[in-house]
Amino acid sequence: MIGPATAGAAGMAAGRDGKGMRLALGLMSGTSLDGIDAALVETDGERAVPVGAPLTVPYDAVLREALRGALGATGPVTAVERALTEAHAAAVRRLLDSNRLAPSRVAVIGFHGHTILHRPREGVTRQIGDGALLARLCGIDVVNDFRANDVAQGGEGAPFVPLYHAALARELEKPLAVLNVGGVANLTWIGADGTVIAFDTGPGNAQLDDWVRRHTGRPFDEGGALAGSGTADGAILARLLARPYFDRPAPKSLDRLDFDLAAVDGLAPADGAATLAAFTCAAVGRALAHLPAAPRRWLVTGGGRRNATLMAGLATVLGVAVEPVEAVGWNGDALEAQAFAFLAVRSLRGLPLSLPATTGVRAPATGGILHRARAAGRKAF
Numbered sequence: 001m002i003g004p005a006t007a008g009a010a011g012m013a014a015g016r017d018g019k020g021m022r023l024a025l026g027l028m029s030g031t032s033l034d035g036i037d038a039a040l041v042e043t044d045g046e047r048a049v050p051v052g053a054p055l056t057v058p059y060d061a062v063l064r065e066a067l068r069g070a071l072g073a074t075g076p077v078t079a080v081e082r083a084l085t086e087a088h089a090a091a092v093r094r095l096l097d098s099n100r101l102a103p104s105r106v107a108v109i110g111f112h113g114h115t116i117l118h119r120p121r122e123g124v125t126r127q128i129g130d131g132a133l134l135a136r137l138c139g140i141d142v143v144n145d146f147r148a149n150d151v152a153q154g155g156e157g158a159p160f161v162p163l164y165h166a167a168l169a170r171e172l173e174k175p176l177a178v179l180n181v182g183g184v185a186n187l188t189w190i191g192a193d194g195t196v197i198a199f200d201t202g203p204g205n206a207q208l209d210d211w212v213r214r215h216t217g218r219p220f221d222e223g224g225a226l227a228g229s230g231t232a233d234g235a236i237l238a239r240l241l242a243r244p245y246f247d248r249p250a251p252k253s254l255d256r257l258d259f260d261l262a263a264v265d266g267l268a269p270a271d272g273a274a275t276l277a278a279f280t281c282a283a284v285g286r287a288l289a290h291l292p293a294a295p296r297r298w299l300v301t302g303g304g305r306r307n308a309t310l311m312a313g314l315a316t317v318l319g320v321a322v323e324p325v326e327a328v329g330w331n332g333d334a335l336e337a338q339a340f341a342f343l344a345v346r347s348l349r350g351l352p353l354s355l356p357a358t359t360g361v362r363a364p365a366t367g368g369i370l371h372r373a374r375a376a377g378r379k380a381f
Helices: 004-014 061-070 078-098 131-138 148-152 162-168 206-216 222-228 234-241 269-290 308-318 335-348
Strands: 022-029 035-043 048-058 108-119 124-128 142-144 176-181 184-190 196-203 297-301 322-324 369-371
Touching: 022 078, 022 335, 035 078, 035 335, 048 078, 048 162, 048 335, 061 078, 061 108, 078 108, 078 124, 078 131, 108 131, 108 335, 124 148, 131 142, 131 369, 142 335, 162 184, 162 196, 162 335, 184 269, 196 206, 196 269, 206 222, 206 269, 222 269, 222 308, 234 269, 269 308, 297 308, 308 322
Parallel strands: 022 108, 108 142, 176 297, 297 322
Antiparallel strands: 022 035, 035 048, 108 124, 142 369, 176 184, 184 196
């Protein structure tokens, strides 16, 4: 973890107090296995202003399947990790080129890596991605391994984006909920007094994507068309919602592998998709019991915001306005990548990345490991 001396030295680029705004680049590889999101943010770790055009680089089929094969691994996955890191370096170069920026303009890269195992009750969370190699390939300082210190301090290690949601939502009416429907769905609740509560609500897109891939060969249910054409099985849905997880108080988190397709095996493709979509929505509805007050507004980010069946189901379950984050001018494709740029600067400044109410950590915790480009070797760009 970055100590005070390292953080202070890094802050000199932004002024003597280390508090100036600086340009940071964030990278995110989500549990949906679709690709790499890359984005730029001007931030001091407290305020954040997205900069330029973000991008998404889809994984090629070989790397996607290699990552899928690494899920749950506890041993070395050296070849996959290197390929993942090199793919992230290529994404950095594309982002800088498209925004006409030299690497020297970027103070730090926030490199989330890819989560292959998350068992917080066992004190384990594992994100692969070689921070030192990325710093060498890009010629830019890199902060990675954001979650490990949180877990070491008794936290769940997830979700990790809530403080960025809160920074963006300073002027919005509250209480407000920001729902990320990625591979796993997670919720950030922001109260009128600035209180932030966060937890994973349940499945997001991962199982629905897996079901659609199995039955149609397509990577996801585009627009929610398959789920929208089917009928959810009420008995199966009730069994899925009976899992103890949904009654556990927050904060709490999930692994992508905590849910599978066994419950819907035997259903017709459309009905299975409808049941899985209904499960995602109903799990969000169950989350209301763990909030201090019902949100006045729900903003949805992640790939799920493009699924019309999910969005309609959420509106029905929640009974209030459910909108994509674009309704308030945010970019739902870039939000998590922006968040890790923001968190990288917070790490450099020694500011908390997680709170007791967001991950269950014993006290506000910083984290991250800094890899200096000058120590990693020559610049490749």
